[in-house]
Amino acid sequence: MKLVVFGLTVSSSWGNGHATLWRGLIRALSRRGWRVVFFERDVPYYAGARDLYALEQGELVLYPGWDEVRGLAARHLADADAAMVTSFCPDGVEATRLVLDAPRPLHVFYDLDTPVTLERLEQGQPLTYLGPRGLADFDIVLSYTGGGALDALRDRLGARLAVPLYGHVDPDVHRPAPPRPEFAGDLSYIGTYAADRQAALEALLVEPARRRPGLRFVIAGAQSPDSSPGSGNIYFLRHLAPGAHPAFYASSRLTLNVPRRAMAGMGWCPSGRLFEAAACGAPVLSDAWPGLDEFFAPGREILLARGTEDALAALDLTDAELRRVGAAARERVLDEHTSDRRAADLEALLASARPAPPIAMEA
Structure with a gap:
């Protein structure tokens, strides 16, 4: 199985909560047989504090601008099983267009910042990672936040199916250690x-x-x-x-x-x-x-x-x-x-969102 992600960052944990979560999830998905390709715009503030340069269990694509990477992204989408755009992806609108035009993969949006998204929406601030149709065209919307946020994603942004995929931790990385x-x-x-x-x-x-x-x-x-x-x-x-x-x-x-x-x-x-x-x-x-x-x-x-x-x-x-x-x-x-638990959750959610195959009619 192949997952293509257009996200904020996995290469730098500086000033964001996305990178560490993605690292654990990618490792866990790899153990379940997935290959993850992560597209990240190479911006100076993350490049200056980069603490990961390659994904051992996947592929990290650092790109200077969307025009330079569009063709490569389209080629990866051609054989992907699922394609995901995340909140605060710098090229979220353009990536969404490319993802939705790809017929093969399941179309997924993952909001790792749901309260911020909804707060900005309430205040009339622009959501630069969402296009004019909001979330209406995705097969499934994953949310870092549960509860009433799921209703808001459906009612305010048009998500057809909104489900939680909560945070997690990789216990191989975070475990008891000697004090310093x-x-x-x-x-x-x-x-x-x-x-x-x-x-x-x-x-x-x-x-x-x-x-x-x-x-x-x-x-x-x-x-x-x-x-x-x-x-x-x-x-x-x-x-x-x-x-x-x-x-x-x-x-x-x-x-x-x-x-x-x-x-x-x-x-x-x-x-x-x-x-x-x-x-x-x-x-x-x-x-x-x-x-x-x-x-x-x-x-x-x-x-x-x-x-x-x-x-x-x-x-x-x-x-x-x-x-x-x-x-x-x-x-x-x-x-x-754990990240392994969330990877299993993600796999089940993606499977549940896939349209059922047509029933063959007898001649």
Whole structure:
């Protein structure tokens, strides 16, 4: 089976959540007999922080512009079983036209940013990765977000069939690791800077740091402004490569998960970072959002905080109590949220979306 993807990036994990998810999914699909060809526009900001140059289990096509790659893309589509365009693909409109003109593959759209898509739609902002017909012409629309987002994709953007394909983690990459002293902390956080989650970060990390000057807090993430609020016991790391994430999680007593406001408000949108931390056995503290309890059991597999006092209470738990939470979360992830599990889900969803073959009539 062959899948052709026109996406944002798989080659660079800098400043985006797509790349790590795609790497795990491509490896898992390969184990199931799939060949994945990933088309990615070669843009300077990802080229400057590239941490993957080839797909061992597939083919990475880096191209300078759509005109230069259109012919090659058409040739790959000619023998593909499924063709997919993703959210924030720089050439999403052009790729969609090419995909829909290809008669052989199943036509798929995967929105890995559904809350952002719907928020922009509500605000009247342009969706540069969607054409004028929205999602109406795709055989199936996959969404990183479940719940009411699926209805919105159907009602607002015309999706005929909208189903969730949630985040996941590759346990071969994210697993318990030895701690490193440069990452040591009592509460840690990994995330690309976004203004709409700063209020939650302030309440759940910055204010606890002010109140507990004897503790150490660590923030890692691309694009954090130099003027980020904090105190003397908050330490910043710029971009942290995926290979260092397990050691980062292992070096802190507790790690924080804060989704963007649109994700938290819509619910049913667990981040890849959440699964990564849990797969590493790290106890996770998260703000509360609808649907979270479908992925982890609050109080047993994850700790919830609705404000600063809850975050301080979590920091006051003993090491043994935190280890129990981390171990339970890791067990849940390995059972339900691995890349292998999502690859099987994807395969089943694609099979269900294929039109049934015509029934032969007897002469």
